[in-house]
Amino acid sequence: MSPQPPRPSHSSRTSPRIGTVLEVQYRNAGQFLVSYCTNLSRGGLFVSTPTPTPAGKLLTLSLQIPGREEPARLSARVCWTRAEADDYGPAGMGLKFEQLDEVIGAQIDALVAEMKPLKLILIGRAASAWSHMAAMLSSMAYCTPRIVDVGQADAAMLRSADLLIVDITNDPDATVTLLERLAGISDVTVTPAIALCGASAADSLVRASRLASVIRLPADTLELQGRILEALGRVCASR
Missing domain, CATH: 2.40.10.220 (predicted glycosyltransferase like domains)
Structure with missing residues (x-):
């Protein structure tokens, strides 16, 4: 698997040997x-x-x-x-x-x-439709998957999550708007997001790809697991 991402801190410095x-x-x-x-x-x-x-x-x-x-x-x-x-x-x-x-x-x-379970928020499906995903996540990492209705996800919840997984297939407008809200939260802590996209939401694919890592459905299980682990470990850098 290829190396994965960081998050912002502060300064930009120069070293005589390595410039950044x-x-x-x-x-x-x-x-x-x-x-x-x-x-x-x-x-x-x-x-x-x-x-x-x-x-x-x-x-x-x-x-x-x-x-x-x-x-x-x-x-x-x-x-x-x-x-x-x-x-x-x-x-x-x-x-x-x-x-x-x-x-x-x-x-x-x-x-x-000393670690505490990671907070994973699942949005965009009925609870029963998330059961397989929630079980897979629990087997992959020490985490507590939480299924939330798109209308209940407030800024505090989005900011505190370690990963947001949103299925945009059934309600592209509401779910992609939620991803836009997440992107607009002014905070040094960046919550990574994954957008699951079925064929019926293809028109929203480009919009979602600007806001989250997109996984097209149906997805291969190994690819899905790998992409989720990459997103969980993602951080952003500052210079």
């Missing part, structure tokens, strides 16, 4: 551990940014890890870039680095012991 510092902060221990299991432990990370650095360039990656006072600093190389958002995710770049376990290995067990 990317600051990456995780929402909580659960999100960090998903990112660690899917990407970080393999020496990679996808960084969500509208201005990706060209492939081949070296960066300094500053990882702010839950429970650690000082960020872990690693030299990273840009392996690939996504210039614009598409069905698979936001604009950004895949980074490759080494020796992360030497820097944070001792903290992983403590994070596992």
